[in-house]
Amino acid sequence: MSLAHRLRRHRVFVGTCAAAVAVATVAAAGQTAVAAGQPELAHPAGLQGEQSKQPVATGTGGAVSSVDPDASRAGIAVLRRGGNAVDAAIATAATLGVTEPFVAGPGGGGFMVIYLAKQHRVVTIDGRETCPAACTKNLFVENGAPLEFEEARHSGLAVGVPGMVATWAQAVRRYGTKRFAQDLRPAIHRAQRGFIVDDTFVQETKESLADLQAFTSSRKLFLKHGQPLPVGTRLRNPDLARTYRQLARTGPSFLYDGPLAKAIAHTVQHPPVWKGTPLQVRPGIMTVKDLARYRAEEPAPTHVNYRGFDIYGMAPPSSGGSTTGEALNILSGYDMSGESRVLALHHYLESLRYSFADRNRYVGDQDYVDVPLHGLLDPDFAATRRCLITDRAATSPVAPGDPYRPYAGCSDRTAAASASADHEQSTNNIVTADKWGNVVAYTNTIEHFAGTGMTVPGYGFLLNNEMTDFDFAPASPDVPDVNLPAGGKIPRSSMNPTVVLRDGKPVFAVGSPGGATIITTVLQILINRIDFGMSMEKAIEAPRVGNFNTPTSFAEQAFLDSRAATRLEKEHGQKFSVVTGPTQLDKEIGAATAVELLPGHRFRADAEPVRRGGGSAMVVHQR
Numbered sequence: 077m078s079l080a081h082r083l084r085r086h087r088v089f090v091g092t093c094a095a096a097v098a099v100a101t102v103a104a105a106g107q108t109a110v111a112a113g114q115p116e117l118a119h120p121a122g123l124q125g126e127q128s129k130q131p132v133a134t135g136t137g138g139a140v141s142s143v144d145p146d147a148s149r150a151g152i153a154v155l156r157r158g159g160n161a162v163d164a165a166i167a168t169a170a171t172l173g174v175t176e177p178f179v180a181g182p183g184g185g186g187f188m189v190i191y192l193a194k195q196h197r198v199v200t201i202d203g204r205e206t207c208p209a210a211c212t213k214n215l216f217v218e219n220g221a222p223l224e225f226e227e228a229r230h231s232g233l234a235v236g237v238p239g240m241v242a243t244w245a246q247a248v249r250r251y252g253t254k255r256f257a258q259d260l261r262p263a264i265h266r267a268q269r270g271f272i273v274d275d276t277f278v279q280e281t282k283e284s285l286a287d288l289q290a291f292t293s294s295r296k297l298f299l300k301h302g303q304p305l306p307v308g309t310r311l312r313n314p315d316l317a318r319t320y321r322q323l324a325r326t327g328p329s330f331l332y333d334g335p336l337a338k339a340i341a342h343t344v345q346h347p348p349v350w351k352g353t354p355l356q357v358r359p360g361i362m363t364v365k366d367l368a369r370y371r372a373e374e375p376a377p378t379h380v381n382y383r384g385f386d387i388y389g390m391a392p393p394s395s396g397g398s399t400t401g402e403a404l405n406i407l408s409g410y411d412m413s414g415e416s417r418v419l420a421l422h423h424y425l426e427s428l429r430y431s432f433a434d435r436n437r438y439v440g441d442q443d444y445v446d447v448p449l450h451g452l453l454d455p456d457f458a459a460t461r462r463c464l465i466t467d468r469a470a471t472s473p474v475a476p477g478d479p480y481r482p483y484a485g486c487s488d489r490t491a492a493a494s495a496s497a498d499h500e501q502s503t504n505n506i507v508t509a510d511k512w513g514n515v516v517a518y519t520n521t522i523e524h525f526a527g528t529g530m531t532v533p534g535y536g537f538l539l540n541n542e543m544t545d546f547d548f549a550p551a552s553p554d555v556p557d558v559n560l561p562a563g564g565k566i567p568r569s570s571m572n573p574t575v576v577l578r579d580g581k582p583v584f585a586v587g588s589p590g591g592a593t594i595i596t597t598v599l600q601i602l603i604n605r606i607d608f609g610m611s612m613e614k615a616i617e618a619p620r621v622g623n624f625n626t627p628t629s630f631a632e633q634a635f636l637d638s639r640a641a642t643r644l645e646k647e648h649g650q651k652f653s654v655v656t657g658p659t660q661l662d663k664e665i666g667a668a669t670a671v672e673l674l675p676g677h678r679f680r681a682d683a684e685p686v687r688r689g690g691g692s693a694m695v696v697h698q699r
């Protein structure tokens with residue numbers, strides 16, 4: 077998908093509490109309801125989740141922040157029953173598979189960063205989808221030409237072997253305190269009982285309506301007469317309840333080595349195409365062997381020290397940790413809190429320009445390409461990038477640097493940076509913390525809204541289109557492309573779950589959806605919080621802006637309306653374009669969640685007040 081397509085132009089929605097709007101709409105529309113195709117009236121009790129949605133919560137006993145109140149509540153319930161932050165993250169994630177099926181669920185993958193209080197260490201789980209063994213670099217090439225993203229995204233070719241359930245099971249087994257089955261319980265209950273469709277759910281449906289319409293199984297579960305379910309509908313998912321029950325009973329082997337493996341491979345190879353669709357749906361190449369081979373990995377986290385804070389993130393195949401880390405290393409050479417806010421924002425945008433040039437050139441799956449991770453995270457290498465920054469915006473694309481020692485002074489290479497960066501909002505981030513001081517940041521996704529649009533018939537969840545995160549063809553003839561498909565390879569991600577420590581103790585954790593804007597969103601929140609001294613609430617709320625090594629930086633309308641934007645243009649030659657699209661979701665960047673650990677064993681959970689209809693922050697004991 078081209079950058080231009082992903083950065084569609086529009087006005088951004090600000091000012092009104094979208095959560096309140098959603099409640100009002102739900103109440104007004106409460107007369108119509110469908111339960112997986114069967115009409116049913118929405119009971120007022122079903123509105124409970126919407127009504128209790130709040131972006132900030134402070135208290136004790138542990139905390140959960142996610143994009144959805146039913147999911148946050150599931151995490152809190154597990155904490156109440158003595159589960160730890162890992163158990164809570166799994167309960168939240170599995171429930172999101174029910175209530176946010178277009179951005180989460182067993183058909184996807186993700187990355188988890190965990191601070192283990194007892195062991196004083198940070199571990200990560202890479203549960204990202206892998207390309208089936210039969211993948212080649214020409215996975216998305218047809219008649220000598222790369223497919224359009226829009227053609228590829230609803231194909232079987234786009235489906236990667238899902239890593240979600242392997243991550244959940246591994247996290248619970250190695251770092252949780254409960255049994256996997258116990259952590260799945262709230263999600264089973266929610267899938268069985270259903271939830272109330274709100275305005276954001278309808279917008280998400282519209283983002284991928286043609287894809288959902290193209291599959292009989294998805295039409296049955298997520299649409300009514302081929303159209304989005306009306307706001308106020310109670311959506312039950314007994315198929316997913318059954319899937320979760322089976323997983324609870326037999327463990328992840330049900331998906332990787334049992335009946336569900338067969339069903340997934342069959343769906344990928346023989347998509348359940350609705351005969352009326354105008355879309356061409358290409359079958360995929362995943363086999364049951366690919367599923368049986370899947371393993372979640374535990375790479376060492378990335379780490380940089382920024383102004384006394386230890387920032388831990390996700391290593392490749394995600395570019396989240398390395399790109400954020402490099403940008404922070406560049407920024408550590410500036411007095412971000414002392415210099416004018418405009419100059420600091422100029423430095424922020426320039427740091428992104430150079431670190432994205434390096435990300436695009438060097439970061440891919442480490443099992444397939446040599447990623448110079450040490451160099452990318454080395455403050456000495458960052459110094460060679462910082463010294464290219466002037467008071468004027470550089471002309472992008474700037475070339476990548478040379479992150480191999482001895483670093484080549486203040487210079488860059490001549491070849492242009494390869495690869496593009498995307499802008500989707502279709503992921504979710506969960507942050508949990510418990511009374512023992514364990515902290516989890518977990519970003520997971522099925523890639524585009526609704527993934528491929530393909531529901532596994534009878535199992536109640538959508539299959540990802542994560543393989544479209546690969547480059548479909550070499551991005552530049554002169555520079556090797558590290559992100560081409562191959563058998564077993566994992567596409568580069570931007571997911572950026574981040575845990576921050578100070579003096580050996582966790583202080584906060586944060587993450588966001590948003591394709592490559594995940595990196596810019598997390599970085600912006602870090603500097604808002606650490607350098608600009610904003611509260612986490614303000615740091616999340618602030619209008620967003622970023623750069624992917626592109627001539628213009630992308631921004632929300634509210635940022636463009638600020639005096640800072642005008643001054644950045646005038647004084648530093650920065651150029652901006654606004655993010656846009658037909659729905660409200662397209663006009664927003666990210667939907668962040670965070671938890672802070674406060675003195676006195678207190679917690680503060682933060683979620684978006686407005687973006688994505690507002691997120692849900694909760695603590696065990698609110699006070």
Ligand code: GLU
Nearest residue numbers: 500502503569570590591
């Ligand atoms: N697939 C994207 C990635 O891994 C995330 C998609 C999104 O945030 O919407 O970077």
